[in-house]
Amino acid sequence: xxxxxxTPRYLIKTRGQQVTLSCSPISGHRSVSWxxxxxxxxxxFLFEYFSETxxxxxxxxxxxxxxxxxxxxxxxxxxxxxxxDSALYLCASSPATSRNTEAFFGQGTRLTVV
Amino acid sequence: AQSVAQxxxxxxxxxxxxxxxxxxxxxxxxxxxxxxYPNRGLQFLLKYITGDNLVKGSYGFEAEFNKSQTSFHLKxxxxxxxxxxxxxxxxxxxxxxxxxxxxxxTRLKVLA
Numbered sequence: 707x708x709x710x711x712x713t714p715r716y717l718i719k720t721r722g723q724q725v726t727l728s729c730s731p732i733s734g735h736r737s738v739s740w741x742x743x744x745x746x747x748x749x750x751f752l753f754e755y756f757s758e759t760x761x762x763x764x765x766x767x768x769x770x771x772x773x774x775x776x777x778x779x780x781x782x783x784x785x786x787x788x789x790x791d792s793a794l795y796l797c798a799s800s801p802a803t804s805r806n807t808e809a810f811f812g813q814g815t816r817l818t819v820v
Numbered sequence: 821a822q823s824v825a826q827x828x829x830x831x832x833x834x835x836x837x838x839x840x841x842x843x844x845x846x847x848x849x850x851x852x853x854x855x856x857y858p859n860r861g862l863q864f865l866l867k868y869i870t871g872d873n874l875v876k877g878s879y880g881f882e883a884e885f886n887k888s889q890t891s892f893h894l895k896x897x898x899x900x901x902x903x904x905x906x907x908x909x910x911x912x913x914x915x916x917x918x919x920x921x922x923x924x925x926t927r928l929k930v931l932a
Contacts, residue, residue, distance in 0.1 A: 710861070739919065749908065749922035762917040796861055803918040805850050806869050811861035 708732065710799050712812035719819050724785040727815045731778050731799030738780040739809065740772060743794040752795075755780055756803065787819045822847040824909050826923035833899045834931050841894040841926045843909030851892035852920070853883055856906040865907075868892055879903070899930045 711730040719725050731738050740752040751764040755774035772782040778799075784791055794816050798809035824845040833839045845851060850869060854862040866877025873885045883894050894907060909923040 712861075741920070741922075748924050749910075749920070751917075751919040751921075754917070754919065762919055764919065798862075798920075805912045805914045805918065806867065807912070807918075808852060808864040808867055809920070810864065811854075813859070813861045816859075 710797055710810050710812035712795075712797050712815050714815060715813065716816045717818065719787050719817065721787055721789060721819055723787050724783065725787060725817060727782045727784075727795055727797075727817070729780045729782070729797030729799075729812060731780070731797070732810055735799040735801050735810070736778055737800045737803045738774055738778065739798045739800075739803075740780070740782050741796045741798065742766075743796055743814070744792075749796070752782070754803065761803075784817075789819050791817065792819045793817060822913060822915075822921055824851075824911055824921050824923040826907075826909055826926045828926050829924075830927045830929060832929045832931060835901055836898050839894075839896050839899045839903070839928065839930070841907050841909075841928060842891070843893060843923055844889065844891045845909070845911045845921075845923075846890065847911040847913055847921050849912040849914040849921075851883075851885070852910045852912070853877065853881070853892070853894050854908045854910060856908065856925075858905075862908060865894070899928075901930045901932050904928055904930045 739754040754762045774780045794814045797812045800809045852867040853865040868885045910920040
């Protein structure tokens, strides 16, 4: 069974640009969550999608958005990039979301904003 | 505030010795442990559901759950050099979102 695939693995963007990151979850998983990992803030929840609907959103500005397609693949978009958006962005998939459900993480997309 | 605490930024242990990585939390939910190797995502190690307070997980790891102290310490009887990595304790927030709340991570260094 293929794991969670995130593309691209590495990105370098300039301040003010926008970027789209992609995540293909494990087949059959309907829940996709996104997390931002930085040395200063650690792992922070961005949002979660389930069956094409955003169910939850973390405390991030509106420049961060996402969507999920009917095949459960998800994209995350960041507009008007700032230097502080440099981070490892992790996607996690699970069959559903409950207090006991473990998530399966992709290798992440390393975004560098210059 | 809901939080997950990993009090040690780094733990050093000699190969073959037992290891413990500590986690306490003030989040309503069940705790999990994940491991991250360099330039990789997070890998699930184990989780507490209900029942035995000693949970067995992947790669010989286990975790001790203490309800009164809301702690979930990660343990391994005999550390390997290959266990060197970044370990995260996390709790699913059951207040509505089921998002993970992560600790700050503990870097484990196993010395040969």
